[in-house]
Amino acid sequence: xxxxxxxxxxxxxxxxxxxxxxxxxxxxxxxxxxxxxxxxxxxxxxxxxxxxxxxxxxxxxxxxxxxxxxxxxxxxxxxxxxxxxxxxxxxxxxxxxxxxxxxxxxxxxxxxxxxxxxxxxxxxxxxxxxxxxxxxxxxxxxxxxxxxxxxxxxxxxxxxxxxxxxxxxxxxxxxxxxxxxxxxxxxxxxxxxxxxxxxxxxxxxxxxxxxxxxxxxxxxxxxxxxxxxxxxxxxxxxxxxxxxxxxxxxxxxxxxxxxxxxxxxxxxxxxxxxxxxxxxxxxxxxxxxxxxxxxxxxxxxxxxxxxxxxxxxxxxxxxxxxxxxxxxxxxxxxxxxxxxxxxxxxxxxxxxxxxxxxxxxxxxxxxxxxxxxxxxxxxxxxxxxxxxxxxxxxxxxxxxxxxxxxxxxxxxxxxxxxxxxxxxxxxxxxxxxxxxxxxxxxxxxxxxxxxxxxxxxxxxxxxxxxxxxxxxxxxxxxxxxxxxxxxxxxxxxxxxxxxxx
Numbered sequence: 204x205x206x207x208x209x210x211x212x213x214x215x216x217x218x219x220x221x222x223x224x225x226x227x228x229x230x231x232x233x234x235x236x237x238x239x240x241x242x243x244x245x246x247x248x249x250x251x252x253x254x255x256x257x258x259x260x261x262x263x264x265x266x267x268x269x270x271x272x273x274x275x276x277x278x279x280x281x282x283x284x285x286x287x288x289x290x291x292x293x294x295x296x297x298x299x300x301x302x303x304x305x306x307x308x309x310x311x312x313x314x315x316x317x318x319x320x321x322x323x324x325x326x327x328x329x330x331x332x333x334x335x336x337x338x339x340x341x342x343x344x345x346x347x348x349x350x351x352x353x354x355x356x357x358x359x360x361x362x363x364x365x366x367x368x369x370x371x372x373x374x375x376x377x378x379x380x381x382x383x384x385x386x387x388x389x390x391x392x393x394x395x396x397x398x399x400x401x402x403x404x405x406x407x408x409x410x411x412x413x414x415x416x417x418x419x420x421x422x423x424x425x426x427x428x429x430x431x432x433x434x435x436x437x438x439x440x441x442x443x444x445x446x447x448x449x450x451x452x453x454x455x456x457x458x459x460x461x462x463x464x465x466x467x468x469x470x471x472x473x474x475x476x477x478x479x480x481x482x483x484x485x486x487x488x489x490x491x492x493x494x495x496x497x498x499x500x501x502x503x504x505x506x507x508x509x510x511x512x513x514x515x516x517x518x519x520x521x522x523x524x525x526x527x528x529x530x531x532x533x534x535x536x537x538x539x540x541x542x543x544x545x546x547x548x549x550x551x552x553x554x555x556x557x558x559x560x561x562x563x564x565x566x567x568x569x570x571x572x573x574x575x576x577x578x579x580x581x582x583x584x585x586x587x588x589x590x591x592x593x594x595x596x597x598x599x600x601x602x603x604x605x606x607x608x609x610x611x612x613x614x615x616x617x618x619x620x621x622x623x624x625x626x627x628x629x630x631x632x633x634x635x636x637x638x639x640x641x642x643x644x645x646x647x648x649x650x651x652x653x654x655x656x657x658x659x660x661x662x663x664x665x666x667x668x669x670x671x672x673x674x675x676x677x678x679x680x681x682x683x684x685x686x687x688x689x690x691x692x693x694x695x696x697x698x699x700x701x702x703x704x
Contacts, residue, residue, distance in 0.1 A: 230284040231339045231404065240306060240343040246288065248346075249307025253291065256311065259527060261497065263296040263314050263490075271486050275323060276310060276330050282411035283404075284338040292330065296495045300429050304333040306342035314490055318651055318698070319425050321683045323479025324418040327409055332419070335404030341397045399463055406467050415475040416468040421683075423460050428685040436673055484696050488653040492700050493671065496648045499525055506530060507638060507646035512604035514642045515543070516634040518627035532631050538616040539624030541631045546600075546608035554580035554600040557608050562596060563587040575636045578602045597621075604637050611635065647702040651681075656695045669700045 227238040240248065263269065276292030290308040295301075297313040304310045310333045312326070320326045336342060393401075406416035434444045494500050499508035504517045506525065517523050517532040524531040530543040550561040558564035558580075567584010579601045586596040597613040611632050615621035621628075638646070649669050657663040664678055671677050679685045681698045691697060 227340070227343070229340055231400075236340075236344070237347070238340070238343050239347040240340075242288070245340075245343055246307040249305045249309045249342075252305050253293075253309045256295075256305070256309075257293070260311075260313075261296040261495070261527075263294045265294070265490065268314075268486055268490065269294050272312060272326070272330075275327050276334075278412050279327060279331050279334055279408045280308070282408055283334050290334075296491075296497065298493050298495070300426065302329045302333050304336045304342065306337065306340070306346065308337055310334060310337070317487055318490065318492055319429065319681060319683075320483065321421065321425070321480060322418070323483040324409070324414040325421050325425070325478075326483060327412065327414050328405060328418045328422040331405030331408040332401045332422075334408060335401035336393070336397070338404060339397070339400055341393055341401065344397070345393070395459075398460075402460065402464050403467050406464065406471065410471050410473060410475075413476040415478065416471045418478065419464045420461065420468055423464055425683060427461070428680060428683070432673075432676060432680050432685055435676065439673075481696065484653045484698070487651050487698075490651045492649040492651050494525055496646075498527060499530065500646050500648065501525055502645050505642070505645065507642055509638065509643065509646055511545070511607065512638050513609075514634075514636050514638045514646075515631065518631055521627065521631070534620075534624050534627065536620075538620040539628065540614040541628050542612045542614055543635075544610045544612070546610055550608070554578070554602070554608070557600050557610070558582055558598075561610070562598070564596065565593060567596070574599070574601050574633055577635070577637075599632055601635055603635070609635070647704070649700050650703050652699050652701040653696055654699055656691045656693055656697045658693045660691075664697065664699050667699065667701075669702045671700050674700075 225238060225241050226235050227241055228235050272294045273292045277290060280286060280290040285308070288308045290310070292310050292312070294317070295311050295313045298315040299313050300316045300319065302310075302312045302316055310330060312329060312333075316329060317326065320329070402419060406419050409416045409418060437444045497510060499506055499511075501523045504519065504521070504523070505514060506517070506523055507514045515530070515532075518534075520535045522533045522535075524533055528544070532541045534540060546557050546561055551557045551559070555569075563586045564582060565585050565587055567582055570581040572579050572581065579599055581597075581599045583597045584595075585593040588594045599611045601609045601611060603609055613621065613625075613628050615624060636642075649671065654664075654667075657667075659666075661675065661678055665674050668674055668678060676685065678699060679687075681700070682691070684691075
């Protein structure tokens with residue numbers, strides 16, 4: 204949850220262009236295609252969207268690592284089909300396993316995906332794939348489809364970014380909110396042909412920059428392991444296995460991609476240079492792992508946000524979902540939740556003003572009280588939603604440290620679910636507190652640490668590691684050995700997770 208929380212901070216500006224587009228030559232195929240975006244428009248729209256992506260995700264505050272990502276990206280872009288346009292490569296401060304691109308040469312990679320790469324060449328494979336989307340004008344093609352379906356070009360640009368960064372489900376939900384039911388699966392999703400073309404171009408750009416195209420295979424294998432890990436954890440926790448919101452969520456299946464990229468990589472017979480493994484590991488040594496301290500940290504059933512000075516505890520068995528715009532405690536059945544939102548300062552100075560301005564509360568019962576010494580107002584009633592209709596609404600407004608207002612909204616699938624969950628919802632609300640000295644000790648950030656593989660193997664590595672969830676599985680996943688019986692030799696460089704001191 205970010206310090207400057209937003210209801211939905213990526214704004215969808217519907218800047219519909221007049222007319223039906225213009226003829227543009229595709230730099231990759233050489234063919235002329237009708238497009239809603241010529242190159243000048245593509246650059247302009249990408250620049251607008253870039254500012255909002257930076258605001259939403261945040262740039263990882265490590266100039267040295269940012270420069271490294273940019274150096275590798277620029278080297279690949281210089282060998283691409285669109286070396287003439289300005290390129291921007293950005294490392295985002297997000298734990299998600301993601302990479303995506305905007306039209307006009309804006310490419311993003313998260314520190315989340317960086318942690319699981321094994322070499323500079325692996326990172327180059329991820330970036331090369333995204334460069335391929337830009338050089339082949341896939342974003343512009345998607346924008347053209349979306350414009351034809353009633354969305355503007357800028358909406359297409361942002362929706363495409365959300366699709367890449369949140370998965371198809373996130374983009375579909377967003378499209379439904381902003382386009383009154385436009386079929387996002389049709390207008391937003393990259394086609395299988397586009398994805399495979401981006402893989403092919405990524406392999407070509409790797410080869411041109413002296414990286415082995417076989418690293419594209421390694422990248423897909425790493426991401427396939429991520430999905431297997433997520434499925435194994437879900438089963439271990441008794442949850443249903445679902446499609447993850449990962450870099451692959453909007454892509455062809457792993458098996459399809461692995462088969463295709465293996466065939467593509469096999470076509471390259473050149474001699475390639477160093478994969479840059481030691482250089483890459485040296486660069487990511489000390490990089491934040493998991494949630495960003497700026498958005499709060501989850502430790503077991505506790506959530507800590509040092510920047511805001513607050514902590515909360517989720518009920519036993521409830522899951523914590525920490526997103527940039529909100530913190531959610533979700534019931535084991537998934538039918539009830541407590542959602543905490545930081546209220547913008549301009550929403551009001553009093554709780555009544557917050558209820559009216561931020562939530563459009565209309566009529567209901569108000570109960571004054573306090574939560575751990577902080578002024579609190581509990582509201583049960585209705586609020587006016589965008590279509591003007593009334594919607595049932597229950598929330599507690601709390602004024603926490605630094606006189607910041609927070610809303611703790613009670614959500615439930617129905618009245619029965621609300622009744623069953625009410626004791627847990629109430630307990631979670633009452634856990635809202637100013638961070639104590641003990642909370643501060645427990646809220647140390649996690650860092651990637653590169654160390655020689657110990658003689659005691661993964662068992663010893665686990666003993667030395669921070670207590671990340673599923674630590675035994677996580678360490679194997681971090682080192683590209685999930686589901687792999689390959690053995691490391693003592694002294695080989697490996698990754699582990701440690702607490703910041």
